[in-house]
Amino acid sequence: MNKKSILFRLGLLAGFAALGACGGKEEKPTPPAEVPVATTRVERGEAVAYDEYPATAQALKVVEVRAMASGYVTGMYFEDGQHVRKGQKLYQIDQQQVQASVDQATANLRVAESNERLAQKDAERYMELDKNEAIAKQVLDNSLARLETAKLQVQAARATVQQSRSGLKYTTVSAPISGTIGISQVQLGALVTSNQTLLNTLSTDDPMAVDFGVDQKEIVRFTKLLAQTKNPLDSTFQLTMPDGSRYPHTGKIELLDRAVDAQTGTIKTRLIFPNPNGMLKAGMTVNIRVKASESGSSLLIPKKALVEQMGEYFVYVVQGDSAIQQKVQTGTTIRDQIVIREGLDEGAEIVTEGIQKLKNGAKVKR
Numbered sequence: 001m002n003k004k005s006i007l008f009r010l011g012l013l014a015g016f017a018a019l020g021a022c023g024g025k026e027e028k029p030t031p032p033a034e035v036p037v038a039t040t041r042v043e044r045g046e047a048v049a050y051d052e053y054p055a056t057a058q059a060l061k062v063v064e065v066r067a068m069a070s071g072y073v074t075g076m077y078f079e080d081g082q083h084v085r086k087g088q089k090l091y092q093i094d095q096q097q098v099q100a101s102v103d104q105a106t107a108n109l110r111v112a113e114s115n116e117r118l119a120q121k122d123a124e125r126y127m128e129l130d131k132n133e134a135i136a137k138q139v140l141d142n143s144l145a146r147l148e149t150a151k152l153q154v155q156a157a158r159a160t161v162q163q164s165r166s167g168l169k170y171t172t173v174s175a176p177i178s179g180t181i182g183i184s185q186v187q188l189g190a191l192v193t194s195n196q197t198l199l200n201t202l203s204t205d206d207p208m209a210v211d212f213g214v215d216q217k218e219i220v221r222f223t224k225l226l227a228q229t230k231n232p233l234d235s236t237f238q239l240t241m242p243d244g245s246r247y248p249h250t251g252k253i254e255l256l257d258r259a260v261d262a263q264t265g266t267i268k269t270r271l272i273f274p275n276p277n278g279m280l281k282a283g284m285t286v287n288i289r290v291k292a293s294e295s296g297s298s299l300l301i302p303k304k305a306l307v308e309q310m311g312e313y314f315v316y317v318v319q320g321d322s323a324i325q326q327k328v329q330t331g332t333t334i335r336d337q338i339v340i341r342e343g344l345d346e347g348a349e350i351v352t353e354g355i356q357k358l359k360n361g362a363k364v365k366r
Contacts, residue, residue, distance in 0.1 A: 034365035037354035039318055042344050045300045050238065050289040055212035057284040059203035060272075063177055067192035067199055068170035069093050080183045084175045084202070091173035091199055093192060098171055102164040109157035116150035123147045170194070179204040180278075208273055208280040210239065210251065212288050213266035219256070222269055226253050237271050240287040241279070247286075249274045292332050299340040303333065305352045315344065316351040316358055318366070323351055325360040 075092030078084055123143045129135040175181070182201045186192060192199070214222055225236065239247035250273075257268035271288065273280060280286075306328075307314045313330050316323040331339030344350070351358065358364070 034321070034363045035323075035354055035357045037316075037318075037323070037351045037358070037364045037366050039349050039364075039366050040302065040305070040352050042299055042301055042340070042346055042348045042350060044298065044346050051292055052240075053212040053214070053288045053290065055210045055239075055271075055286050055288045057280045057282060057286055058209040058211055058270075059179070059205065059282045060207065060209050061177055061179065061204040062282075063179075063202045064198055065090065065173060065176070065181075065200045065202055066195065067091075067093065067173070067197040068194055069098060069167055070192065070194045071095075071097060071171065073186055073188055073190045073192060076184065076188060078181055080181070082181055083205075084178065084181050086175055086178045088175045089172060090175055090181070091186075093171040093173070095168060095171045098164065098168045102161070102168055105157065105160040105164045109154070109161050112150070112153040112157040116147070116154050119143070119147040119150040173199060175202060177202060177204065203282055205278060205280075205282075206275040208275040208282075209254065210271045210273055210280075210286060210288060211268055212271075213261070213264065214256075214269045216260050216265050216267060219260075219267060222253065222256060226256065236291045238289040239273060240289060242285055247273070247279065249276075298331065299344060299346060300334070300337045301340055301344070301350060302352050303336055303338050305350050305355070306330070306338065307355060316355060317344070318349040318351060318364060321363055321365075323358050323360075323362050323364045 071094040073091055074094050077089045077091070084090070123140075123146075126135060126140045126143045130137070130140045179202050182203075184200050185198050237251040237253065239249075239251065241247055251271040254270045254272045257270075260267045301315065305315050307316070307325075312327060314325050314327050317326045318324075326343055328343030329341040331341045333339075351364065354364075
């Protein structure tokens with residue numbers, strides 16, 4: 001046997017010996033790796049949250065100013081958009097034609113009164129003659145009938161005078177309420193018709209109403225807000241202007257409409273806001289912010305600690321060196337935090353980073 005054969009056989013024997021040595025021992029399982037995580041403690045804090053609703057500003061009172069007399073507009077005594085007082089003179093309609101009617105009615109009244117006096121004297125004279133049976137009974141009856149007719153004619157003439165004088169009064173158009181007047185619908189010299197022509201529109205502007213729709217599920221909540229006896233001008237109702245700025249005044253709830261809209265399932269709700277500087281205009285689109293019912297002392301956790309699975313929310317609670325998945329009920333989101341209604345206790349340690357690598361019961365390293 002040559003030298004190379006001997007070396008080959010020795011190598012085989014060494015290999016078998018090594019295999020035998022390996023097969024005689026059991027392998028130990030590798031322990032699961034610890035997942036590095038960051039944690040935080042569940043804390044209680046003041047959670048001030050607001051629900052937002054699109055809304056529209058409205059005037060509490062809107063009055064259409066219409067012509068109550070026919071004629072040409074001869075005077076205008078305001079500036080468009082001006083604040084006017086109740087009773088302030090706004091328009092003047094030509095009085096000449098109406099004044100002529102007043103003069104004619106007055107003259108007709110005087111004629112009727114003169115006829116009445118004459119009929120009264122005739123009736124008195126015929127009654128004296130009748131006492132002495134000096135005239136026929138029919139003559140007296142005719143005189144009394146003429147007197148009654150004359151009295152009725154006087155009453156009719158007086159009514160005509162009163163009506164014509166009312167028409168004269170209506171030639172002067174005054175503000176029925178205090179508020180802001182709009183752009184005039186007529187100009188000087190325009191011909192207007194009684195009870196038809198719209199002259200202008202006048203609306204109140206302080207305070208202002210803000211109307212918005214509330215889902216019927218929230219009717220109970222808003223009914224309770226309406227019944228509250230505490231200071232109505234607190235921070236429950238706030239308003240955001242169209243440019244995103246915060247309106248400087250808070251509002252109060254005024255009323256809920258009488259019925260739910262069957263098509264939308266909402267009920268109109270009205271708030272009242274002070275408007276001393278005229279920032280709110282009728283028809284303006286704004287956003288109402290209503291303090292959430294769960295505002296106050298609440299359990300808060302970072303939003304990033306939440307895990308969503310099929311519409312349910314979980315967090316990983318650290319117990320010892322393991323992370324246990326815990327189901328929670330969430331509330332309002334406040335910036336980067338969220339209110340926890342159920343499922344956690346104050347002081348519990350939860351995972352905020354490294355969640356993607358975790359499974360229920362996983363070992364963690366923090």
